[in-house]
Amino acid sequence: MTKQAEGTVISLIAGFYDVELDNGEIIRTRARGAFRQKKQKPAVGDHVEVKIDDKGIGYLVKILPRVNRIGRPAVANVSHVLLVISAVQPDFSLQLLDRFLTFFSWQKVAVTIYLSKSDLLPTEKLKTIQEELNYYREIGYQVFDNENDIQKIPSQIKKGQIWTLAGQSGAGKSTLLNKLKKDANQETGEISMSLNRGKHTTRAVKLFKLGDGFLADTPGFSSIDLTPIKINELCNYFVEFKRASVKCKFRGCQHLQEPGCEVKKLLEEGKIAQSRYDDYLAMRTEISEGRIPEYLK
Template sequence: MAEIVQGTVVSLIAGYYDVQTPAGVVRTRARGVFRKNREKPQVGDSVQVKLDEQGLAYLVKILPRKNRIGRPAVANVDHVLLVISAVEPDFSTALLDRFLVFFAWQGVEVAIYLSKSDLLEKEKLAEIESQLAYYQKIGYRVYLDRESLAAELPKQIGESEIWTLAGQSGAGKSTLLNFIKEDAGQATGAISTSLNRGKHTTRTVTLFKLGEGFLADTPGFSAIDLTPIKLNELCTYFKEFKALSTGCKFRGCQHLHEPKCAVKDQMALGEIATFRYDDYLAMRTEIEEGRMPEYLK
């Protein structure tokens, strides 16, 4: 008799969907109804799988998503582990803030990890760490070494939560993943059916079991387009601006030239980093012009 089980899509392989279920990973095919309805299952989707009497598995239903981000996409992301490099490519608060604003817009929390810190001289590294201390002050979790991150991350991931790596190309996401999850280099987990058609070499999203949930490896967040963000909402995606905005004289204050602006007052006192405010202004210009800066494309 056919059985219906629920699980999470952990990888897409040449038209097949690997689904983590309570009984293990099951390789499935999607029913034609998805094509008819122009739906496509994504890694991270909560789905229902039908197991028939012959031991074959079919993906029959996609449960409602809370989000879908990236290209290729990850669904139902709870948290992002943002890998930002100290060097090669060089550390940039402007790039860091782009990622933070983008994921805040998506409603996803972010933790920050500084990679390649061992390649910098102490004086330059101290400067970067000082900047990252500001992000800790405004509420972001920051990791400066992979050993402490690897020890703490499995404890941070809650039951069935999906965390995903993000960061610019060359920041060391794959190196970090292989350190945290030693078997991450494997193409797939243990498969409960005999439908494996060989290795799939295309770069795709994969979920790896970690802690009580999953960590996703994805190439899909290398370029961040902020132009779809509404200009008057941009300031709400800066944690410290949002927290202070209730002290502004005018509701909906954009923290530009308005009188009695709590954000501008705190910046004058040195409580808000000038580089953060400069990044805010640059993003406003980008959204107003409706195009990404050329160097980011």
């Protein structure tokens, strides 16, 4: 007798989809051929319907509506990003921080910033970075900047949420994952292997149970492309610019040379960081020229 259930795709391995059912059971499934005909491809994070036949073999039959689908390889239904920014090795970069924040603001995904490797910096240098990060707290971002903060993360992942790690290569995402989920490198779960009993050591994306939801381990967010953003909408993805713009004289103000610009006024008063405005101008150039900056290649 065939039974039907719903669950979340937690990993994709060699054409098989591991799905955690709502009852906590994990099964290995194949996608029906109808997905190819519809040019659909299930992604890790998708909420799906599966059918399980009387032999225990599972088939993924339907992708439920997505909130979003971000990255390459993709994660679906991302509700929050844990952005890992390195204090050193690689050096702390406000440019990179602003790129990531702008990208995820465009994707309408909330971000928590985590400063990694802070213990490797002398006190004075760390203090300078922490002062810079205080600006991001002031404009509404949650910022964790020490080892003790790590313990707060699991409790913030609510039921059904999918958080994902992001940050430049070498920032310490894997180290953080292993601190949050000590069995992350070994965890495979109790998976029904009716379709495939072979071992697979390569995985592109995987969801780990954390808190009341999931944390995605993915290589897809180490670098990002801002060029698809419409240049006249870019200012909306700088959260403090968007708030200030309601007082701009002209609707659709781009905060360049327009008279009565509230963003430029706050910039002159030191209430908007010069580094944020400079990065905004640099991103406008990047988008208008349709190319990623040399320092990111």
